[in-house]
Amino acid sequence: MEQKVYRTELTPLSFLERSALIFPDKTAVIHGERSYTYQEMAERVYRLASRLRALGLQKHERVAFLCPNTPALLEAHYAIPAAGGILVAINNRLSSPEIGFILQHSGSKYLFVDHEFFPLIEALNLEQLTQIIRIDDSGAPEDPYEQFLAAGTPEPVKSWLEDEEETISINYTSGTTGNPKGVMYTYRGAYLNALSEVIESGLNSSSIYLWTLPMFHCNGWCFTWGVTAVGATHVCLRKVDPSHIWELFESEKITHYNGAPTVHIFLAHHPKAHRLEQQITVTIAGAPPSPTLLAQLKQLNMRPIHVYGLTETYGPYTVCEWHEEWASLPQEEQARLLARQGQGYVTAERARVVDPNMQDVAWDGATMGEVIMRGNNVAKGYYENPEATARSFEGGWFHSGDIGVWHADSYIELRDRAKDVIISGGENISTIEVEQTLVQHPAVLECAVVAIPDETWGNAPRHL
């Protein structure tokens, strides 16, 4: 491949190389009593990569990880691409058969498993695997994962990357029907999305990021790479335990964490909840934050950012950018505005809401349509699944399956998953709209609205 003086292939590995160069002694990772500097993190990554190469890993060979948010899984986000492989970070909440399907479908040759999840794979037929490496997450020399690293070498591994559009990872996502689909991310997409997250969350070298969001979920929305890009500190977390998290907020002086509203609700209602000295930027996705939750977060000195995306969009694709003039509006109005999904990130194209002919719906906040997206924040397709790829990426756009409206100010707002719309008396009822109305009541924390068969109406909404 021609080497141009003015071009470097975009790869998030450069973020680790740079932070290890500039901040070698700075704390890169904290995990309980253990911590690693950027120099140490880089050396561990190169050990893992060089060991895999020595074992015969081929370019683009898949390497699977089944872990909670530990240093090992973070290291994998650099070591597997550094070795030239493709990372498959498996959702640890899946059942054994689903995990078996993913291992087989991805054709993974290596599997790294945290000790906690070892029972999940014991009953599986794993003949296709060359090696299974157990991670005790102890950091001690007898930990099989540490022994694996010890057999590698700490020097940088020569890159095999030729084109930034090569696949860096495959993230399996489960629909309601059928087998999980493997969403392919590119080096270019991972790089640009990581920078976007840095900009949207305001990460810098003083930031301390707490890993409440699973790293297996869209590669942790690319924060696995973004936090490293600015030389900030990753605080790992085996599980979301609100009491422990409140301790970490203070002991580690956390500045950022991400999660679904449920995570934030658990935290806001914990007995240890109190106003923090430092401000924490909290990014919320998965469902719109309720007015009650937003008010609570502010009281705790948390700055909420509401984003929206899917596995096929590297995690967040849109953000509800805050307008300074909203601050003077009544709380409920602020919450209503912030509950919208907003518009594309700085590296994303405009998100559109379209009718079945892929024409934009009216920007009237009422006409429903499907949300579609394309460009650098959209994945390459589904691994070895051309039918599903053709269907979901038809017409050059990714079809989210999410139903929303387009407001006059360009912001989009979700109304439902296509399959969740309740058809009652022939009329479409948005479950999200009913939910958003219910959560405005201060006595309601969270709610979910589903369709119940009804003799008169066909379906009728019920809240749980």
Place this chain on the structure above:
Amino acid sequence: MEQKVYRTELTPLSFLERSALIFPDKTAVIHGERSYTYQEMAERVYRLASRLRALGLQKHERVAFLCPNTPALLEAHYAIPAAGGILVAINNRLSSPEIGFILQHSGSKYLFVDHEFFPLIEALNLEQLTQIIRIDDSGAPEDPYEQFLAAGTPEPVKSWLEDEEETISINYTSGTTGNPKGVMYTYRGAYLNALSEVIESGLNSSSIYLWTLPMFHCNGWCFTWGVTAVGATHVCLRKVDPSHIWELFESEKITHYNGAPTVHIFLAHHPKAHRLEQQITVTIAGAPPSPTLLAQLKQLNMRPIHVYGLTETYGPYTVCEWHEEWASLPQEEQARLLARQGQGYVTAERARVVDPNMQDVAWDGATMGEVIMRGNNVAKGYYENPEATARSFEGGWFHSGDIGVWHADSYIELRDRAKDVIISGGENISTIEVEQTLVQHPAVLECAVVAIPDETWGNAPRHL
């Protein structure tokens, strides 16, 4: 060209499109009594672009601007690429013959000239130009520039961009000998550098950026695009008048400005200088800040960032990233550390200091070598000047002509321009090293050391 669902060509035009979409009513540009919202800025840009298209502008045709930091020159940074042309922003401090050379060499067909600089072109033979448009910078309907815009249309112009490696601008740079060379920037480079500046300077939608740095200089280090990327506000400035700038710091609540140490020194020593309520992030390039200046800036509530680069690197390429532990060191030691040029930006490759065989010099802070750079922060070459391109970009790296050392902590530090090294008694003397020693004296504000012929030593240093 194949349209991939997961790829959008990187272009900084997307930043304006996005900010006009998300922040239509937010102030994009302030210029004295005038101001434009993002919606207005976008419409003015499309008017300029559509008018040029209507006049027959061809793809990649050059369009020259000779202006101070006015809205017109900022608009040009979007309108010329939007039209499919290539922007040539000319240094307004050049002489008439130099400007004539640039117009001719670039083959510009259109020239936009601010009224203040009209005398500079009056004596030139401008036969090759299709049209000269005078900018009165009044914003009034009778301003010829405003009339030009009025003849255009405010709707988005269909993009002709096919490849992000196309040239977006040509920035002419003068060496000490020979004619100016036209440094070609790509859409990809402009985009990535703009994002880097956002991250390094910590720009966000609340930022108010003051245009002390000339926009003709490396396209304003890509801040022309970066400030827009986050929906921040540009405050234009016809000239660097310290008294006026101190007024703007307060009246416009400025949060960021950039410049050479001289600009900062003028400001720090002005009678109006006083500690500001808001913190201003000031990015310093062109020469290392002295300990005296750094101390003064801190007292004024300014946060200094020291960067280094050249026209061939889109402006800044390296940054002296701050280490928190430095804050506990004595002031002189902090200043000594911050006077170093540091290492590559987040989107840049490692800057190297090499011997004449392009081998890395020892990381000993003493061995001198040439600073070389490559990758996405390096320009494409010199326009229609293959000899100079071959020379400066030899071996796949851009040769800066700057002489520096490489410290053990990976940071580089400049010692001299290759041509400025003083050879006295057969020994190399770094003018910068002598200068840095002199400015440590609190009575010395600025100094420059040059070689003077000497009977005994050949050359000897003198400070001015």
